[in-house]
Amino acid sequence: xxxxxxxxxxxxxxxxxxxxxxxxxxxxxELVLRGRIxxxxxxxxxRVKGEPDWMLRLRLRMLELFEKLPMPKxxxxxxxxxxxALAHYVKPTVSKAKSWDEVPKEIREYxxxxxxxxxxxxxxxxxxxxxxxxxIYFNFKRKLEEKGVVMLPMEEAVRRYPDLVxxxxxxxxxxxxxxxxxxxxxxxxxxxxxVPPGVKIEQPLEAFFFISQEMENQLEHTLIVADKGSFIxxxxxxxxxxxxxxxxxxxxxxxxxxxxxxxxxxxVQNWSRDIINFNNKRAVAEAGARVHWIEGxxxxxxxxxxxxxxxxGEGASTEIVGITTAKGRYWKENGAxxxxxxxxxxxxxxxxxxxxxxxxxxxxxxxxxxQGARNAKSTVSCDALLLDRESKNITIPHDQVFEPTxxxxxxxxxxxxxxxxxxxxxxxxxxxxxxxxxxxxxxxDDITKELPFEYAVILRRVLELEFGKYGKVx
Amino acid sequence: xxxxxxxxxxxDGKEILRGINLTVKNGEIVLVVGPNGSGKSTLFQTIAGNxxxxxxxxxxxLDGESILExxxxxxxxxxxxxxFQAPVAIPEVRFSVLLQAMVNKKEGRKLTDPAPQIIAEAxxxxxxxxxxxxxxxxxxxxxxxxxxxxxxxxxxxALTKPRYALIDEPDSGLDIDGIAAVGKVxxxxxxxxxxxxxSTHYARIINFVRPNRVIVxxxxxxxHEGGSDVVRRIEEVGYRQFFRxxxxxxxxxxxE
Numbered sequence: 001x002x003x004x005x006x007x008x009x010x011x012x013x014x015x016x017x018x019x020x021x022x023x024x025x026x027x028x029x030e031l032v033l034r035g036r037i038x039x040x041x042x043x044x045x046x047r048v049k050g051e052p053d054w055m056l057r058l059r060l061r062m063l064e065l066f067e068k069l070p071m072p073k074x075x076x077x078x079x080x081x082x083x084x085a086l087a088h089y090v091k092p093t094v095s096k097a098k099s100w101d102e103v104p105k106e107i108r109e110y111x112x113x114x115x116x117x118x119x120x121x122x123x124x125x126x127x128x129x130x131x132x133x134x135x136i137y138f139n140f141k142r143k144l145e146e147k148g149v150v151m152l153p154m155e156e157a158v159r160r161y162p163d164l165v166x167x168x169x170x171x172x173x174x175x176x177x178x179x180x181x182x183x184x185x186x187x188x189x190x191x192x193x194x195v196p197p198g199v200k201i202e203q204p205l206e207a208f209f210f211i212s213q214e215m216e217n218q219l220e221h222t223l224i225v226a227d228k229g230s231f232i233x234x235x236x237x238x239x240x241x242x243x244x245x246x247x248x249x250x251x252x253x254x255x256x257x258x259x260x261x262x263x264x265x266x267x268v269q270n271w272s273r274d275i276i277n278f279n280n281k282r283a284v285a286e287a288g289a290r291v292h293w294i295e296g297x298x299x300x301x302x303x304x305x306x307x308x309x310x311x312x313g314e315g316a317s318t319e320i321v322g323i324t325t326a327k328g329r330y331w332k333e334n335g336a337x338x339x340x341x342x343x344x345x346x347x348x349x350x351x352x353x354x355x356x357x358x359x360x361x362x363x364x365x366x367x368x369x370x371q372g373a374r375n376a377k378s379t380v381s382c383d384a385l386l387l388d389r390e391s392k393n394i395t396i397p398h399d400q401v402f403e404p405t406x407x408x409x410x411x412x413x414x415x416x417x418x419x420x421x422x423x424x425x426x427x428x429x430x431x432x433x434x435x436x437x438x439x440x441x442x443x444x445d446d447i448t449k450e451l452p453f454e455y456a457v458i459l460r461r462v463l464e465l466e467f468g469k470y471g472k473v474x
Numbered sequence: 475x476x477x478x479x480x481x482x483x484x485x486d487g488k489e490i491l492r493g494i495n496l497t498v499k500n501g502e503i504v505l506v507v508g509p510n511g512s513g514k515s516t517l518f519q520t521i522a523g524n525x526x527x528x529x530x531x532x533x534x535x536l537d538g539e540s541i542l543e544x545x546x547x548x549x550x551x552x553x554x555x556x557x558f559q560a561p562v563a564i565p566e567v568r569f570s571v572l573l574q575a576m577v578n579k580k581e582g583r584k585l586t587d588p589a590p591q592i593i594a595e596a597x598x599x600x601x602x603x604x605x606x607x608x609x610x611x612x613x614x615x616x617x618x619x620x621x622x623x624x625x626x627x628x629x630x631x632a633l634t635k636p637r638y639a640l641i642d643e644p645d646s647g648l649d650i651d652g653i654a655a656v657g658k659v660x661x662x663x664x665x666x667x668x669x670x671x672x673s674t675h676y677a678r679i680i681n682f683v684r685p686n687r688v689i690v691x692x693x694x695x696x697x698h699e700g701g702s703d704v705v706r707r708i709e710e711v712g713y714r715q716f717f718r719x720x721x722x723x724x725x726x727x728x729x730e
Contacts, residue, residue: 385566415565419526424562426546427522428572428630429579434547438575438585442566442613460586 021114021241021272026213027107027131033089034215039063042185045089049155049188052162062175062184069178074364076331077276077302086217086248088186090132096153097137107131107212114239116208119454124235126151126205130220132212133188140205148196151205154221157192164194168223172254172310173282180280183219183252190220190251193234195261200231204266204452207236209251211275214243222253226261226289233264235455239299243274246301255283257291259313264292268455270462271299273328279305287313287342294450297324297334298462306364308337311345311376322351323447323459326359326391327466335364335396340376340406349380352447354440355391356467362394371402381411385443387436387467388416440467475499476521476554476638476669480532483513483520483694490516492694493532498638498669503660503683506673507705508691509713514673515559516694518642521671522556523549536638555636557627559643564614569626570596572614576634592633599632600625603655620647624656632659639663640671645679657682677709692717692724 031048033041042063046056071078097103100117111117111129120127126140128151135153144151150161157165175181191207211218226232240247249271257263263283271277277300283291293307309318320336338347353361367378384393395412417439425435440463441448448456476498483491491513498504506514520527521534523546533540541549570593575585577592597607603625615623624647631639644656660683664670672683680702688705690698692713698704698720708716717724 420562421564423522423524423546424558424564425567425572427524427550427556427558428576429547429550430575430585431545431547434575434579434585438571439564439566441586442564442568442571445568 021110021239024213024241024243025106028093029090029132030093031089031091032087034087036084037063037066037088037182037185041088045186045188048089048091051155051158054162054166055158058170059185062170062181065175066178066181066185069175069181072177072179075179075304081248081276083182083217086215087213088217088219089188090213090216091134092131092136094131094136096135098139100137103137107136110210110212110241111137111208114237115454115458116237120206123203123452123454124206125201125203127208128153128191128206129208129210130189131210132216132218135189135191144201147199149199149201150192150194152192154187154190154192154223157223161192161194164225165192165223168225168254168256169221170252170254172256172284173252173280179250179278180252183221183250183280186217187219187221187252189218190222192222193224193232195226195230195232197227198229201233204233204235206234209236209238211240211247211249211271214245214247214274216247218247218249218251220251222251224254224263224265225256226258226263228258229260230258231262233266235266235268235452237268237270239270240272240275242272246274246276248276248278250278250280252280253282255291257283257285257289259286260288261286262290262292264294265307266294266296266451266455268296268458269298269300269303269305273299273301273330275300277303277305281305281307283307283309283318285309285311285313285316285318288315289313290316291318292321293319293336294321294447295323295334296451296459297322297332298459298466300330300332302331304333306333306335306337308339309347310339310341311347312341314342315344316342317346319348319350321447321450322353322363323444324351324353324361325463325466326353326361327356329358331360331362333362333364335362337366338368338378340367340369340373340378340403343372343374343376345373346377347379349378350447351380351382352385352444353383353393354385354387354443354467355393356387358390360392360394362396364396366398366400367408369401369403369406369408373403374405376403376406378406378408379411380409383412383443384414385440386414386416436467437464475537476671477535478517478521478532479535481517481520481529481534482531483516484528484530485516485526489530490694491520494691494694494696496689496696498671500637500667500669501664502686503664503670503672505680505683505685505688505705506671506691507675507688507708512691513694514691515642517691518556518558518640518673521549521554521640522546522558550636553637555631555634555639557624557631557639557641557644559646561615561618561623563616565616567614568610569612569614570610573610573630573633576630580634596629596633599629603629603632603659604652605629621649621652624648625652628656628659631663635663635666636668638669638671642673643675644672645674645676650678653679654682677705680705692722697722697724
């Protein structure tokens with residue numbers, strides 16, 4: 001791992017949300033597998049997890065792919081990631097708890113500072129909390145179990161529902177680049193959910209991922225299968241304290257919405273400034289199904305996320321909402337892909353970004369319409385707010401339309417908080433920071449409205465901390 | 475009392491105001507008239523604290539204390555409310571959010587705290603000013619007509635009741651009913667003790683507000699002071715003739 005020059009600068013930034021968690025106190029681990037990624041390492045992970053043979057074979061196939069595939073060209077931090085220096089499996093010493101009281105205090109504190117137990121009580125029907133490579137807390141409401149809903153840590157689902165898992169696992173997102181293959185070889189943790197036909201889960205389920213130490217690679221796998229006509233809202237959150245070096249995240253989310261099912265998947269990504277974040281997210285929507293992604297990309301040093309939906313069945317639809325903040329010398333990609341394969345499918349992509357203090361936000365998107373996807377419709381709108389002249393937004397939309405009846409539209413705006421705007425708001429009694437906060441919060445208002453109340457509060461709070469001092473006078 | 479004393483102001487190194495003197499007391503209306511380019515808007519911007527307008531000499535005092543060093547938000551907090559001539563569009567901020575935040579700020583609450591009472595008041599005041607009550611839901615001044623903008627700015631004054639209301643051309647972009655509605659709000663503020671400094675191009679405003687004094691500006695200076703009759707004379711004969719009658723020499727190029 002070479003030295004990262006920006007790191008000093010990053011560490012001097014003390015106005016970010018991850019200040020709340022402070023500097024890392026690595027959680028005790030009973031097993032750490034670090035270094036070169038080999039067949040032996042993967043066999044060891046599989047053995048520790050007590051996996052069936054088919055999963056080990058899948059991992060080994062992924063390892064072969066990993067070795068073959070080139071580094072993705074679009075990952076501009078690739079040179080900084082020395083995979084051989086990372087711990088690819090970190091098994092915490094704590095055993096899995098069903099109540100927060102059973103979680104050791106010093107670990108519980110991290111989650112408490114982020115308000116997780118409280119949010120769980122108020123808003124969630126199920127929660128899995130991961131520490132480093134394993135789920136350490138898992139709780140799921142019995143009333144959902146009675147309806148036939150399955151929610152399990154991924155490893156348990158592999159053992160208990162092999163046929164169900166096998167049908168979808170890495171089939172929704174077959175690896176097409178090195179990091180996706182790496183994920184397949186090394187995945188650990190994450191949550192599996194199956195929603196039976198017609199079952200509507202009225203409150204969200206959540207998985208929360210926490211990285212406690214530097215030079216770690218976290219690779220959780222989330223798989224959600226919504227059967228015909230069902231409804232689920234799943235939230236994933238993530239966070240980490242500050243490190244003196246970095247850690248890597250290479251997760252995967254696979255969603256399968258069967259006929260007329262609806263999956264809403266919300267991410268509140270709040271990694272500390274020392275995480276390089278990769279996430280491989282893809283959904284398949286069958287006829288009449290609806291997939292709604294909300295990717296809130298707040299933290300991390302560099303992020304590369306492209307929630308994608310394959311609209312496979314007639315009349316399937318997707319909405320992919322992205323909100324990105326890049327404050328400081330960070331590189332934040334938050335894109336979207338909509339693949340129209342069937343007639344009357346529709347996609348709506350809304351991407352908003354805020355850049356400040358030299359931050360770069362990137363929208364990289366793809367709208368693909370296959371021949372025969374008659375009357376497919378797609379709208380893409382990207383709005384960037386730039387708080388100063390050092391900051392940047394890069395918008396890279398890409399269309400591949402092979403169907404003459406398809407309608408694909410794009411809109412993009414970039415705006416600044418001009419001196420005129422600032423002066424006007426100041427003349428209305430607001431200090432410069434307050435004025436900026438008003439503009440920033442207003443900019444994301446329509447998106448925060450879509451989040452569950454508790455998360456809207458968190459997101460607004462983070463934005464306040466990031467983009468201005470809010471609050472009482474005097 | 476708001477005092478402007480020997481005020482000299484530059485923009486980009488060019489002198490625009492060349493020694494303005496005027497006072498506005500609580501409960502009085504001072505009307506500022508003058509041809510285009512005479513420096514009226516510069517005067518308003520400078521009192522509001524726009525950093526682009528550099529004061530090179532003189533002072534602006536509130537109750538005897540200089541406010542020159544104060545940033546715009548502190549001038550506002552001390553009771554100076556300014557209506558600018560031209561709108562700035564702030565699409566990110568809803569009008570209702572601005573009004574709510576202004577009231578919250580004044581009362582020491584979080585800017586985003588809900589304040590349904592102020593929104594209800596705003597809707598009522600909007601109707602009085604001839605605006606649709608739904609105007610409060612719109613993003614700030616995006617697609618507002620000149621008249622809607624003026625009425626919305628005056629709406630802010632009506633709600634926040636500043637000690638000094640500085641209104642740059644309340645009558646531009648407004649029809650006669652609009653001027654009447656705005657005049658009524660100014661009247662009400664002034665009877666409540668607000669001191670008003672109002673600039674205008676047109677005499678017709680004096681049918682709706684009764685100024686205590688009228689100040690005539692040209693070329694960045696105050697060249698005459700009088701009563702409402704001054705406005706009427708200007709309306710009759712135009713600025714050029716008026717200046718001639720007063721024996722005032724004004725560079726031709728500056729008079730439009």
